[in-house]
Amino acid sequence: MNDEPAENISGGTAGGGAFDEFDPNDAGSRAERVVDRLGELYWQKTYGGRDAFECLVRTILSQNTSDKASQPAHDALMERYGGSEAPRASERSSGERSEPRDDVDLAAALADASQDDLAETISSAGLYNQKSKTLIRLAERIVDEYGGEDGFDEFVTVAEPAAVRETLLDMKGVGPKTADCVLLFAGGRGGVFPVDTHVHRIARRLGVAPADADHEAVREHLERDVPAEKCGFGHTAMIQFGREYCTARKPACLEDPEACPMADLCDQVGVYPETGEVVDPAEAPEAAESTGD
Known part of the structure; x- marks a missing residue:
């Protein structure tokens, strides 16, 4: 295996x-x-166990491109907006939810980001202008509705899966595959x-x-x-x-x-x-x- x-x-x-x-x-x-x-x-x-907003970001970056192209974009985004102490996926222990990033809220950071700067940061992922606009728009909504990434993470992991999926699909730029990836990799929901x-x-x-x-x-x-x-x-x-x-x-x-x-x-x-x-x-x-x- x-x-x-x-x-x-x-x-x-x-x-x-x-x-x-x-x-x-x-x-x-x-x-x-x-x-x-x-x-x-x-x-x-x-x-299960991935941070829900970071999982959403990672999945948006992966749209219409390969992992080889989207992984560097994700790493660059986390380094720039997730805080210098932000743990990368390769540094997390299996089965454990990510530790807080020294009070840096990724959703808040992206909501306040310059679209041009974010587009430059994620350029390796392709469609970077469109994806940067989508990420900022999603971040603004999550900050407005959930107070930031922690509140969003709680919603994804606790609320009824059907309600989570419906809410995610109501977000512009989030399709069924993206919603289901968040439910699976962050929410740990079976049957997805x-x-x-x-x-x-x-x-x-x-x-x-x-x-x-x-x-x-x-x-x-x-x-x-x-x-x-x-x-x-x-x-x-x-x-x-x-x-x-x-x-x-x-x-x-x-x-x-x-x-x-x-x-x-x-x-x-x-x-x-x-x-x-x-x-x-x-x-x-x-x-x-x-x-x-």
């Missing part, structure tokens, strides 16, 4: 939560069997399966969600069919699987059907090794026959 990468939204072993082991026997659905296999291949972990481009592609390609499902429909199928305690590592491990094996244009099975560790569980919707063709599952001829059950 591999170690979870530190340079991603979850933060690896230092990003909160704790590694665990789950019994893969008697899976109740093919989606659960998929997640169990991913857990054996990568990691099995329950999440964030859907990014990797998860959206792979769930439909495997056939555990309908080929024509949008992101929200994929989330609904996965959260329905995967036990709550397995959704967190199912999300992060599926992303890693998408990066290593089931890439958008050249999945491993194209060259060698046995190269993919999920081959016996996959419907290969939209993937045709005999011709080398790969299409979006929704455009596959067999899409009408894929039920996601």
Whole structure:
């Protein structure tokens, strides 16, 4: 079993939560069997413990870019606005919530930030003008409504998950994936399966969600069919699987059907090794026959 990468939204072993082991026997659905296999291949972990506002910031920075690009932006932002004593994710002990940053409130600091200065600070993340405006607007709202990052963190970890998600989605610039990441990595809420481009592609390609499902429909199928305690590592491990094996244009099975560790569980919707063709599952001829059950 591999170690979870530190340079991603979850933060690896230092990003909160704790590694665990789950019994893969008697899976109740093919989606659960998929997640169990991913857990054996990568990691099995329950999440939670990240500071909610920093998690929101980190997820905004990760939008439409890679971890390689967004991680330096996050580190630069924390160094400039989080205070000189702000612990980085790589310095936090596993399973522990971040310690206060010497009375520096990140939300208040960003609410007062110059948009030009913030944009320059996070430039490596791409779309930095748009993201800097979004971060300042979110910070202002969180300071106004929750008094700062501590009040927001309490809301995310204590309030009903549905209420938290609804509130987050009401914030301009926060989409379903971002809201779900905050619920999972900060709130530690079970049964939350964030859907990014990797998860959206792979769930439909495997056939555990309908080929024509949008992101929200994929989330609904996965959260329905995967036990709550397995959704967190199912999300992060599926992303890693998408990066290593089931890439958008050249999945491993194209060259060698046995190269993919999920081959016996996959419907290969939209993937045709005999011709080398790969299409979006929704455009596959067999899409009408894929039920996601």
